[in-house]
Amino acid sequence: MAQLFGTDYDRAALLRRIGNLNQVAGIREFTYSSGRADGVKAVEINTGPLACELLPSRCLDISRLSYKGIPAAYLSKSGIRHPSFYSKTDPTAFHDNFFAGALSTCGLHNIGPAREAGGRVHQLHGDIGNMPAEQVAVGEGWAGDDCMFSVKGVVHHSSFYHGDLLLRRTVTARLGGRCVYINDEVENLDFAPAPCLMLYHCQFGFPFLDAATTLRTSPSTGIEPRDDTAAAGLATHAAFADPADGAPEQCFYHTLTPGESGWAAACLFNPRLGPNGMGVYVRYHTDTLPELVQWKMLRSREYVCGLEPSSARLDERSDADMAALTLAPLEKRRYRLELGFVEGEDGVHDLLHAAEEHA
Numbered sequence: 347m348a349q350l351f352g353t354d355y356d357r358a359a360l361l362r363r364i365g366n367l368n369q370v371a372g373i374r375e376f377t378y379s380s381g382r383a384d385g386v387k388a389v390e391i392n393t394g395p396l397a398c399e400l401l402p403s404r405c406l407d408i409s410r411l412s413y414k415g416i417p418a419a420y421l422s423k424s425g426i427r428h429p430s431f432y433s434k435t436d437p438t439a440f441h442d443n444f445f446a447g448a449l450s451t452c453g454l455h456n457i458g459p460a461r462e463a464g465g466r467v468h469q470l471h472g473d474i475g476n477m478p479a480e481q482v483a484v485g486e487g488w489a490g491d492d493c494m495f496s497v498k499g500v501v502h503h504s505s506f507y508h509g510d511l512l513l514r515r516t517v518t519a520r521l522g523g524r525c526v527y528i529n530d531e532v533e534n535l536d537f538a539p540a541p542c543l544m545l546y547h548c549q550f551g552f553p554f555l556d557a558a559t560t561l562r563t564s565p566s567t568g569i570e571p572r573d574d575t576a577a578a579g580l581a582t583h584a585a586f587a588d589p590a591d592g593a594p595e596q597c598f599y600h601t602l603t604p605g606e607s608g609w610a611a612a613c614l615f616n617p618r619l620g621p622n623g624m625g626v627y628v629r630y631h632t633d634t635l636p637e638l639v640q641w642k643m644l645r646s647r648e649y650v651c652g653l654e655p656s657s658a659r660l661d662e663r664s665d666a667d668m669a670a671l672t673l674a675p676l677e678k679r680r681y682r683l684e685l686g687f688v689e690g691e692d693g694v695h696d697l698l699h700a701a702e703e704h705a
Contacts, residue, residue, distance in 0.1 A: 382425065396526065403479075408448040437470075449528070541673075562615055564612070626686075
């Protein structure tokens with residue numbers, strides 16, 4: 347059953363009213379054809395209330411995300427760029443190619459600052475987000491009165507002498523739905539252990555982010571500032587202000603208590619949107635994503651809040667930490683994430699206090 351325009355429709359009732367599903371929802375594929383985005387392949391999923399744009403040329407990451415026509419994702423000054431503009435030897439390459447968006451995947455050999463390991467320099471947040479997906483398959487199909495949209499693909503994170511990790515990604519959404527699901531699996535195809543780190547860089551901006559917005563989360567066992575600048579803003583980490591020239595970056599680590607099935611959630615709620623307020627949220631399974639990084643950046647033009655589920659913190663990691671993040675030969679690891687929207691305080695409460703029921 348799909349809820350569209352405030353009414354529930356079964357399959358027959360909906361099909362009687364339209365000649366083609368694309369009249370009200372659906373999937374479309376296209377390719378950017380100008381500027382530095384020239385050649386970037388894209389897939390748009392439109393559920394009716396929700397629309398998102400995936401980029402097969404960029405790890406099947408999500409650039410745009412909107413709800414009832416209101417944009418939620420922050421897009422950076424860099425804009426969408428083809429991965430050919432990314433250089434593994436240029437220390438500014440990540441920022442130059444960082445479109446931000448609703449989801450920029452970071453990893454797999456590194457998250458956080460650039461570092462040297464295994465005789466190689468690993469760039470800021472790794473390379474995976476600038477790698478194209480292969481075997482991309484787009485699907486649309488009915489199961490009873492539910493219509494599901496799906497996009498699948500694989501990304502090879504591999505190099506001669508330096509390992510072979512395979513990311514299998516499936517993105518799904520339901521007709522009439524308010525959320526999109528990301529189901530990832532990483533497998534070590536090599537016969538030597540390999541580091542595997544994952545950070546889902548999810549960025550939200552205006553108009554969901556403004557001075558009235560507040561951060562709401564599942565119950566927390568602790569919030570820690572990343573540095574002294576963040577420590578100065580710890581008391582107001584959940585509140586926001588209008589953009590200010592030169593505002594500093596602040597980063598906080600949240601440890602959230604999951605529901606019974608392992609899911610936790612964080613939501614940016616703006617009471618000014620819609621008749622009862624709206625929130626954009628991230629839900630994630632804590633078995634392989636134990637950390638939530640909050641990136642608070644209120645500078646003019648860089649007006650963004652990131653809610654970033656992660657397999658580890660972004661600072662230096664001990665040998666013991668790295669051992670826990672290593673994949674054995676032919677071992678697989680699964681990551682689960684959901685991006686979506688709620689309306690009103692009741693919607694926020696249901697999301698945060700009954701999170702396991704949303705999976």
